[in-house]
Amino acid sequence: MADNKPPRLFLSPPHMSGREAGHVAQAFASNYIAPLGPQVDAFEAAFAEHTGIAHCLAVSSGTAAIHLALRCLGVGPGDLVLAATLTFVGSVAPAAQLGADLAFIDADRASWNMDPERLREALEFFAKQGRRAKAVIPTDLYGQCADYARLLDVCAPFGVPLLADCAESVGARYGYDGIGGPGRHAGSWPGLAASIFSFNGNKIITTSGGGMLASADAGLVARARKLSQQAREPAPYYEHVELGYNYRLSNILAAIGLGQLETLEARVAKRRLISHWYAEEFAATPGLSLMPEVATGRANRWLTVVLIDAEAFGATPEDVRLALEAENIESRPLWKPMHMQPVFAGRPVFGGRVAGELFARGLCLPSGSAMTRDDVARVARLVRASGRGSAE
Numbered sequence: 001m002a003d004n005k006p007p008r009l010f011l012s013p014p015h016m017s018g019r020e021a022g023h024v025a026q027a028f029a030s031n032y033i034a035p036l037g038p039q040v041d042a043f044e045a046a047f048a049e050h051t052g053i054a055h056c057l058a059v060s061s062g063t064a065a066i067h068l069a070l071r072c073l074g075v076g077p078g079d080l081v082l083a084a085t086l087t088f089v090g091s092v093a094p095a096a097q098l099g100a101d102l103a104f105i106d107a108d109r110a111s112w113n114m115d116p117e118r119l120r121e122a123l124e125f126f127a128k129q130g131r132r133a134k135a136v137i138p139t140d141l142y143g144q145c146a147d148y149a150r151l152l153d154v155c156a157p158f159g160v161p162l163l164a165d166c167a168e169s170v171g172a173r174y175g176y177d178g179i180g181g182p183g184r185h186a187g188s189w190p191g192l193a194a195s196i197f198s199f200n201g202n203k204i205i206t207t208s209g210g211g212m213l214a215s216a217d218a219g220l221v222a223r224a225r226k227l228s229q230q231a232r233e234p235a236p237y238y239e240h241v242e243l244g245y246n247y248r249l250s251n252i253l254a255a256i257g258l259g260q261l262e263t264l265e266a267r268v269a270k271r272r273l274i275s276h277w278y279a280e281e282f283a284a285t286p287g288l289s290l291m292p293e294v295a296t297g298r299a300n301r302w303l304t305v306v307l308i309d310a311e312a313f314g315a316t317p318e319d320v321r322l323a324l325e326a327e328n329i330e331s332r333p334l335w336k337p338m339h340m341q342p343v344f345a346g347r348p349v350f351g352g353r354v355a356g357e358l359f360a361r362g363l364c365l366p367s368g369s370a371m372t373r374d375d376v377a378r379v380a381r382l383v384r385a386s387g388r389g390s391a392e
């Protein structure tokens, strides 16, 4: 029997521009089929140019970049690391794997990102115990930058470095340049110790899998570069005084990244348009609202997230997810907060109610940059139809 289902509509599939193949062909022609080579160098340089972050290290994943950054910040067994609870596990797993004591910070309702006041509460709580965090890791959730300036203000008196998890915010902006235009690229704000980015297959631009560690601190990135190459000492033979990792990005994958980076601004514009279309579609539906965009920057709208008031709307996020799934459309609950994860049971959390509520009420909708207006209308029609009182 023929399968009449329409092709699956994914949450955020890769979107190739056609330019990637040329860069990959060049990589093949040079025979740098290796985790080093001209395309890796060019990708790092292009990313530095695009973001305005002076030193960039291309690595095999965003998680690897966080791991390296934490090593460079001196995080080890028993050290305190504070992280956003509303995030993906890759943001915090490296700290746990280094033996650090993780504590989680709630989201604020306005931005869904790390709440600076909850962070202050946590830093003061631990200071009273004579403990100072080795790092604070805010996440730029779904492509909206955390409030770096406020977080830095909170961290400054405690002397704690901020490591920005910009895995989801490639192409987003933060701050304003004083003449009304969007300010600096995500993760490039002065005062951040380092920032990490992800080019996983589901991100706004992808290398199929990959990441970047970026910092204004040349020394930090140089040390991370060494650690990412098995911590080899500068000698003709393999000499090691410490242990590192095999975390470099393949030259072939960097070639894909070069092609993708050329399209980044167009991809951001399209994802923002998709979000705008969803907003139009849901404007008159009681109980539906989108993740808010705060005035401190310009989100890349990597994923459009709808918040569902089940009572007003007449259906739960899970009802909607199942209705979309029945039509072969992928949607996904928000990240389950880290303080609710069995693996982190018993870890301290400062607040936690906001993240818990957002998890219970939110749903990530298909947001791929190849979507058409008709695709969005179809998804939105199905969403609305699963609610109460719909005429559709």
Ligand SMILES: Cc1ncc(COP(=O)(O)O)c(C=O)c1O
Pocket: 060, 061, 062, 063, 064, 087, 088, 089, 090, 091, 139, 140, 165, 167, 168, 197, 198, 199, 200, 210, 211
């Ligand atoms: C917030 C966040 N942090 C970290 C990561 C880890 O990145 P990667 O998958 O490249 O390891 C991701 C995404 O995958 C993420 O969404």
